[in-house]
Structures are given as C-alpha cells and as structure tokens.
Amino acid sequence: MFWVTLIIKTDAAHAELLSDILIEQGALSADIHDAAADTDDEQMLFGEPGEICGEIWQNAEVSALFDQNVDIEEIVRDLTKAAQFDRPPSYRVERVEEQDWVQLTQSQFDPIQISSRLWIVPTWHQSPDPAAINLILDPGMAFGTGSHPTTKLCLNWLDQHIRNGDVLIDYGCGSGILAIAALKLGAQHVTGIDIDPQAINASEENALRNHCNSSDFEFITADTERALQLPGSADIVVANILANPLILLAPLLSNLVRSGGRIALSGILSEQADDVNSAYQSWFDMSIAADMEGWVLLTGIKR
Structure with a gap:
C-alpha cells in the first residue's frame, strides 16, 4: 500500500x-x-x-x-x-x-550529549556512556527533548552551577527535563510549574522513569495554592519560555528567588536580550551567560 x-x-x-x-x-x-x-x-x-x-x-x-x-x-x-x-x-x-512509522520517528532521535557527563537518551536507545548522568526522555506532548538550543543552553548552565542541596524552581517545566537534570546533578528538591496540565503529567512520568525519589520533586500548575507558597524559596529559578512571557513574569519569577540566589532565563533571541535584561535589572545583576544559534541565556544573581 x-x-x-x-x-x-x-x-x-x-x-x-x-x-x-x-x-x-x-x-x-x-x-x-x-x-x-x-x-x-x-x-x-x-x-x-x-x-x-x-x-x-x-x-x-x-x-x-x-x-x-x-x-x-x-x-x-x-x-x-x-x-x-x-x-x-x-x-x-x-x-x-x-513504512514502519514508529521506527521512522524513533530513528530521528538519537542520544544527545550535553556535556562530558550529561546525556539525553530516548528509551529505545542504549546509553553511549553508562557511567554518565543519563536523562531518559522520549519526545512527547510537552516541550523539552534537549534538542533545541534553548534547552541545551539551560542544561549546560545547570551542569556548571547546580550545587548539592540546592532548591530549584523550573517555571514552564514542559517535559520536566530541566528539573530532572537538576535532581540528577545534585539538587535537593525541585518544583516544576506549568500552565498546561499535560506538561505536569509528562513531567511526573519522566521523573519517575528517571528513578527520581518522589519526595524530592513536585510538579504543579501555576494556578494552584501551592504555587502561592513558593516566593523566596529557591536557590535557583530557571525559565525556558519566550521573551515576552519572561518580561511579563519578571516580578513573579524574581520573587521566587532568595537573596543571593540565581536566575537563568532562556527562549530569548539575541535581539531580544536587552529587553529581557532590562525587565530583571531591578532585582538581579544580569549578564548573557551563553549563546547558541541565535538564542541567548541570561543569568543573574539576586541582590
């Protein structure tokens, strides 16, 4: 046929x-x-x-x-x-x-090396480096498979900056990839927040697939009472969304970070960096931490 x-x-x-x-x-x-x-x-x-x-x-x-x-x-x-x-x-x-459409789709997604110790591996592949930190993640309904430059920028930054015991909030968690990576890199607790209930479900499933301890993570929708209890609780807030939502959310995201904590913002085109940077300068000492294929990662330390 x-x-x-x-x-x-x-x-x-x-x-x-x-x-x-x-x-x-x-x-x-x-x-x-x-x-x-x-x-x-x-x-x-x-x-x-x-x-x-x-x-x-x-x-x-x-x-x-x-x-x-x-x-x-x-x-x-x-x-x-x-x-x-x-x-x-x-x-x-x-x-x-x-054709075998499942096999064809799977063939388009190979393991992705993020750093010398961090890989993203679909479930149908063997890890190229079993000794590495391997994030087991399949393409699905929620954004975040690790292939996009914005996600790679965030993962590389987390690999360099997560410290044992950190508390992290992933705002716009999508597939949960950043929150799960943070746990595997040493974070004590992560909270993923998203407006999409499907993203919350996907994040929870991915966390369990990656053998994360259920007491170390929570994924919640942005309109829950629990989300209102988080201000000032995070050592790190990471948000991989897009420039306009990041600008609108600046007061909310800034309020989630403790004094001396860090923020990492992605989903920003190079030409949008100044506008996003200006939105957060009232709370943070901001800078461009990295760029890739026309996208930038903005980070800051809260004063």
Whole structure:
C-alpha cells in the first residue's frame, strides 16, 4: 500500500484557502510550508504566545496526503473551480510508501550529549556512556527533548552551577527535563510549574522513569495554592519560555528567588536580550551567560 502527496505552489494570499479546499476534497492531512525551506531563501517566521502573527510564507507550498486510488487530475480541476482560479495551479505529485512509522520517528532521535557527563537518551536507545548522568526522555506532548538550543543552553548552565542541596524552581517545566537534570546533578528538591496540565503529567512520568525519589520533586500548575507558597524559596529559578512571557513574569519569577540566589532565563533571541535584561535589572545583576544559534541565556544573581 502507498499514499500520494499533492504539492501545490501558491502564495500567502491563497495558502490557507487551498489547504481548506483539499481537506474538503478528502485529503487525509494538509500542511503549509515554505517553498524555499532548507535553501538560502528560506523565510523565518517568529511569534510569541498570545500574538497573532498573521504571516504565511510569500512563496508557499500546500501539501495534501491522499489515498493511492484518488484521481489527482480531478482533484486539481475541482480545486481550481472552488478557488475561482483562471487556470490550474502549478503542482507535483509524490508517492509515499508504507513504512514502519514508529521506527521512522524513533530513528530521528538519537542520544544527545550535553556535556562530558550529561546525556539525553530516548528509551529505545542504549546509553553511549553508562557511567554518565543519563536523562531518559522520549519526545512527547510537552516541550523539552534537549534538542533545541534553548534547552541545551539551560542544561549546560545547570551542569556548571547546580550545587548539592540546592532548591530549584523550573517555571514552564514542559517535559520536566530541566528539573530532572537538576535532581540528577545534585539538587535537593525541585518544583516544576506549568500552565498546561499535560506538561505536569509528562513531567511526573519522566521523573519517575528517571528513578527520581518522589519526595524530592513536585510538579504543579501555576494556578494552584501551592504555587502561592513558593516566593523566596529557591536557590535557583530557571525559565525556558519566550521573551515576552519572561518580561511579563519578571516580578513573579524574581520573587521566587532568595537573596543571593540565581536566575537563568532562556527562549530569548539575541535581539531580544536587552529587553529581557532590562525587565530583571531591578532585582538581579544580569549578564548573557551563553549563546547558541541565535538564542541567548541570561543569568543573574539576586541582590
């Protein structure tokens, strides 16, 4: 068995319309992507949570997956009529063979070395270094597999700065990767906070998978009474979110850190660093601790 993918070249004004029409015509799935992806002309789009970006690539492609028995020419004729085009759009067809999709997905995620002693290892792999600190973590519904530069920046910083007995708060914990790493690096207790209940569930499962003692961690949603009891309790607060939420959360996050404690902020593009830095300078002596692929890690010590 196989499937066919119909790929139509279009522009920003028509991409969403074509995607909707293809779904109505029975496409199993449809997506919009940059026609220049992986070339020098690739157009990067960035947005923050809560913002309406309103942008689609000017040179776009709409890909729609169909069963092998469909009549592509008929679909294109019907699409041309439904979209009120004068002539059929430019398109191509690709064949998609049946595969072991689980195995294919797993093959895209190999162990990741963070430092000389810290690795992230999916459950289907053997650790390349059994003597290292290995974080057993699979890609899932919550952000944080260790592959993104922002997560790597945080993990490297924790590897260098966690001390035995530290109390840490991971705000926007996602998969729990930073909190779990902190425990394995010597923290006494970690608290992960997130607005998404699925992230809380994922973090708890990952912590248990990594043989963390249940008395040493807690994962809670941001609106719980327990979250209100945390101000001033942390030796370290780490938040890998995005620039705008970090700016809005500056008073809250700053209040979680004890005097003399540290804060580490990630999810910040280089050009956003000054704005985030300014938001925290009232409480911390801030600096750029590291950068990677256009992202920066800001850290500070509370006065």
